[in-house]
Amino acid sequence: MMLKSFLKATVFAVGVSMASGAMLTPSLADMIYNRGMAAEPESLDPHKTSTVYEAHVLRDLFQGLVMQDEKANLIPGAAESWTVSDDGTVYTFKLRSNGVWSDGSPVTAEDFVYAFQRLEDPATAAEYASMLYPVVNAEEVNNGKAKPEEMGVKAIDANTFQVTLKAPTPYFLEMLTHQAAYPVSKASMDKLGADWVKPGKLVSNGAYTLAEWVPNDHIKLAKNPKFWDADTVKVDVVNYIMTEDRSSAMKRFEAGEMDSYDDLPTEQLADLKAKFGDQIRVGPYLGTYYFAIKTDKEPWNNPELRNAISMAIDRDFIAEKVWQNSMLPGYSLVPPGIEGYTPAMETFSDDSQIDREDKAKEILAKLGYGPDKPLKMEIRYNTSENHKNTAVAIQEQLKPLGIEVSMLNTDTKTHYSFLQQKGDYDVARAGWIADYKDPETFLGIARKASGNNYSNYDSKPFEEAMDKAAAAGGKPEERMKDLAAAERILMDDVGVIPILYYSYHNIVSPKLHGFDDNVMDVHPSRFISKD
Amino acid sequence: MLLYVFRRLLTAIPTLFVIVTLAFFLIRVAPGGPFNQERGLSPVIQANLEAQFGLNDPLWRQYLNYLNNLLHGSFGPSYNMPDFTVGELFAKGLPISIQIGTSALILALLLGSTLGVIAALNQNRKTDYGVIALATAGSTIPTFVIAPIIQLVFGLSWKLLPIGGWGDGALINKVGPVLTLALPQIAIVARLMRGSMIESLRSHHIRTARALGLSEWSVVVKHAVRGAILPIVSYAGPTAAALLTGSIIVETIFAIPGVGRYFVEAALNRDYTLVMGTVVMIAVFTILFNLIVDVLYAFVDPRVRYD
Numbered sequence: 076m077m078l079k080s081f082l083k084a085t086v087f088a089v090g091v092s093m094a095s096g097a098m099l100t101p102s103l104a105d106m107i108y109n110r111g112m113a114a115e116p117e118s119l120d121p122h123k124t125s126t127v128y129e130a131h132v133l134r135d136l137f138q139g140l141v142m143q144d145e146k147a148n149l150i151p152g153a154a155e156s157w158t159v160s161d162d163g164t165v166y167t168f169k170l171r172s173n174g175v176w177s178d179g180s181p182v183t184a185e186d187f188v189y190a191f192q193r194l195e196d197p198a199t200a201a202e203y204a205s206m207l208y209p210v211v212n213a214e215e216v217n218n219g220k221a222k223p224e225e226m227g228v229k230a231i232d233a234n235t236f237q238v239t240l241k242a243p244t245p246y247f248l249e250m251l252t253h254q255a256a257y258p259v260s261k262a263s264m265d266k267l268g269a270d271w272v273k274p275g276k277l278v279s280n281g282a283y284t285l286a287e288w289v290p291n292d293h294i295k296l297a298k299n300p301k302f303w304d305a306d307t308v309k310v311d312v313v314n315y316i317m318t319e320d321r322s323s324a325m326k327r328f329e330a331g332e333m334d335s336y337d338d339l340p341t342e343q344l345a346d347l348k349a350k351f352g353d354q355i356r357v358g359p360y361l362g363t364y365y366f367a368i369k370t371d372k373e374p375w376n377n378p379e380l381r382n383a384i385s386m387a388i389d390r391d392f393i394a395e396k397v398w399q400n401s402m403l404p405g406y407s408l409v410p411p412g413i414e415g416y417t418p419a420m421e422t423f424s425d426d427s428q429i430d431r432e433d434k435a436k437e438i439l440a441k442l443g444y445g446p447d448k449p450l451k452m453e454i455r456y457n458t459s460e461n462h463k464n465t466a467v468a469i470q471e472q473l474k475p476l477g478i479e480v481s482m483l484n485t486d487t488k489t490h491y492s493f494l495q496q497k498g499d500y501d502v503a504r505a506g507w508i509a510d511y512k513d514p515e516t517f518l519g520i521a522r523k524a525s526g527n528n529y530s531n532y533d534s535k536p537f538e539e540a541m542d543k544a545a546a547a548g549g550k551p552e553e554r555m556k557d558l559a560a561a562e563r564i565l566m567d568d569v570g571v572i573p574i575l576y577y578s579y580h581n582i583v584s585p586k587l588h589g590f591d592d593n594v595m596d597v598h599p600s601r602f603i604s605k606d
Numbered sequence: 607m608l609l610y611v612f613r614r615l616l617t618a619i620p621t622l623f624v625i626v627t628l629a630f631f632l633i634r635v636a637p638g639g640p641f642n643q644e645r646g647l648s649p650v651i652q653a654n655l656e657a658q659f660g661l662n663d664p665l666w667r668q669y670l671n672y673l674n675n676l677l678h679g680s681f682g683p684s685y686n687m688p689d690f691t692v693g694e695l696f697a698k699g700l701p702i703s704i705q706i707g708t709s710a711l712i713l714a715l716l717l718g719s720t721l722g723v724i725a726a727l728n729q730n731r732k733t734d735y736g737v738i739a740l741a742t743a744g745s746t747i748p749t750f751v752i753a754p755i756i757q758l759v760f761g762l763s764w765k766l767l768p769i770g771g772w773g774d775g776a777l778i779n780k781v782g783p784v785l786t787l788a789l790p791q792i793a794i795v796a797r798l799m800r801g802s803m804i805e806s807l808r809s810h811h812i813r814t815a816r817a818l819g820l821s822e823w824s825v826v827v828k829h830a831v832r833g834a835i836l837p838i839v840s841y842a843g844p845t846a847a848a849l850l851t852g853s854i855i856v857e858t859i860f861a862i863p864g865v866g867r868y869f870v871e872a873a874l875n876r877d878y879t880l881v882m883g884t885v886v887m888i889a890v891f892t893i894l895f896n897l898i899v900d901v902l903y904a905f906v907d908p909r910v911r912y913d
Contacts, residue, residue, distance in 0.1 A: 492638030
């Protein structure tokens with residue numbers, strides 16, 4: 076009796092406190108794509124974003140001058156055509172006459188002038204301001220030395236937008252596919268102020284509009300009927316569903332709560348492949364996992380020693396055992412997959428691991444290191460089970476060479492602030508993901524002036540080769556050869572120690588069509604359909 | 607009584623002030639800042655970002671600005687999610703955490719104390735051992751194990767519950783998180799209740815009540831339970847503060863958009879304003895619930911008076 080009434084009260088009380096809010100009831104006719112994502116976008120203001128998670132959502136909301144298709148190839152976006160001057164410095168874009176914002180107003184050249192100036196305006200504090208640094212005066216505007224009006228952007232008429240570059244930049248169009256180069260509606264920003272980016276208010280010019288954003292839950296995009304190519308857009312509603320826990324995400328996928336998810340719990344990769352078959356998609360992605368090694372610090376300033384260390388690292392083992400083949404063994408800073416470019420591999424990449432180990436031992440013996448005089452090396456890495464296991468594997472692999480590896484783990488912010496402030500370290504874990512499809516994005520981080528040059532690499536021949544490539548801007552083939560020559564120098568110097576190439580890892584339902592694998596892991600929802 | 611509550615609220619102000627001050631300077635001691643990430647920013651861009659958020663001011667000025675904003679009810683913008691202010695993030699997330707937390711708390715208190723009373727009444731019999739076994743299991747299995755099991759069994763195998771997500775607040779989406787959050791608490795409350803109930807049943811006033819020939823129902827519910835409930839009340843205060851401010855594990859595994867994850871995430875991201883907001887939120891909840899417990903004591907225990 077007592078128990079019963081207590082239980083009743085419990086059920087009632089819990090029920091009352093839980094019952095609020097209503098079920099989401101979509102109409103059956105709509106095609107809804109539930110798109111799982113591993114992290115939350117930071118911002119939906121194209122000029123304030125930096126991560127791939129924002130890139131996915133913004134690619135659906137906005138149209139830059141040029142865009143990427145389902146295979147990450149460059150296609151016309153808000154611009155229907157363009158011409159490049161003979162010297163490669165003036166780009167003239169013809170905007171679509173039927174291009175409109177979601178509020179019905181036309182997308183004009185003035186919108187692009189405003190957007191490009193806003194990206195560089197110091198007050199915007201755009202993290203990706205550097206994406207337009209090739210434009211005349213862009214960098215000067217960004218560091219406060221020039222006014223936004225002095226930038227090399229111009230509206231010739233309502234539908235003609237002209238950009239003038241400092242020097243020929245063959246990858247400029249690729250850079251323009253980045254979300255930092257998307258336009259924003261000045262009219263709506265003037266009217267709404269900081270609120271312009273809120274769901275229901277955000278004016279966009281892409282295939283979708285922003286309907287809802289519940290942080291850490293979902294972002295709902297609705298098809299934009301005013302989009303110039305709306306007839307070809309099949310999915311009516313895209314729900315980006317943020318689920319950080321990879322294992323939960325697999326269960327949500329299995330239960331049909333998601334049609335795709337953009338990450339995998341890689342430690343379960345073998346089991347997942349057995350269970351889901353070809354719904355698991357793993358393939359090369361434009362990213363490199365490398366170790367920075369202080370090239371200006373004793374004893375690491377000896378290229379021979381750096382080479383011996385690099386040689387002794389068994390990348391096959393690390394890729395297979397630590398990363399369950401979710402990463403590929405890497406031997407160059409620029410990963411394979413960029414059309415027209417052949418990465419310059421480390422010279423030993425074809426040798427067997429045993430030969431490499433022997434050679435490395437010889438070098439260390441020659442340099443006087445051995446059991447009696449061990450070499451001490453510290454690896455710094457940011458918190459992650461896989462980073463730790465990678466470092467542990469390398470510790471084991473370097474032991475036979477008489478190298479005593481110690482490890483230091485810090486959280487991500489501490490790690491990168493230490494690296495960026497040029498702290499005192501031997502070897503540090505780092506990674507680089509392509510912002511655009513060009514070797515420059517990778518090789519640039521080894522340049523002396525780069526803030527990402529964690530190895531403090533400083534080589535005159537390398538700088539010269541990079542400058543030569545830049546000068547060959549107008550001739551793509553020659554430029555690619557020059558870049559490869561620069562990478563050759565970097566690899567021979569062991570300016571960085573490449574360990575692995577990144578892979579994309581998606582799980583995709585067979586019901587989805589148009590979710591094509593590509594090295595940029597770019598999947599615009601406008602090309603996707605669902606059974 | 608009112609005077610007592612008023613006095614307690616007044617003393618909360620310096621407490622909060624000390625907490626805010628300590629937290630403000632402690633998070634700044636951590637190396638790195640909100641804008642250090644894998645892709646290093648150029649000094650110019652970094653400076654632009656810091657200027658935008660006033661991070662280039664001297665620390666004492668930032669501190670005074672923060673206090674000033676706080677007194678005007680503003681927690682400031684989130685550095686990592688600049689589309690939202692910290693206030694907006696709480697406005698969206700806190701009601702969700704409170705719903706899940708309150709449900710779990712009610713479930714834990716009612717079910718836990720019922721089980722505890724039943725165990726105490728059947729001391730050293732099979733029922734008692736059963737409850738103790740359940741309670742031990744419940745409090746030793748961590749939530750990060752319980753949650754995936756609930757997902758697997760109720761979600762994937764029986765298809766009764768969704769695996770995760772908030773579903774715009776649908777009842778069915780809350781079952782898993784509430785159960786996961788409540789189970790260990792049910793276990794703890796049951797054990798606490800059993801212990802104090804056994805003690806209470808042996809006390810003089812219960813013997814007197816029995817001697818006076820009161821009915822068993824009256825003896826147990828009106829007299830024994832009332833005396834035994836005190837430890838539960840003291841336990842419930844801090845527990846309520848913890849449950850209502852969200853759980854990072856439950857919210858992450860079930861993909862629930864509450865505020866529980868912000869404490870850890872914000873600290874790792876060096877999202878200073880969000881860290882501070884979370885600290886203030888947890889401090890306020892803790893102070894408030896401790897006060898509620900003390901007030902409740904006066905009602906439950908006739909020996910306690912605040913006049």
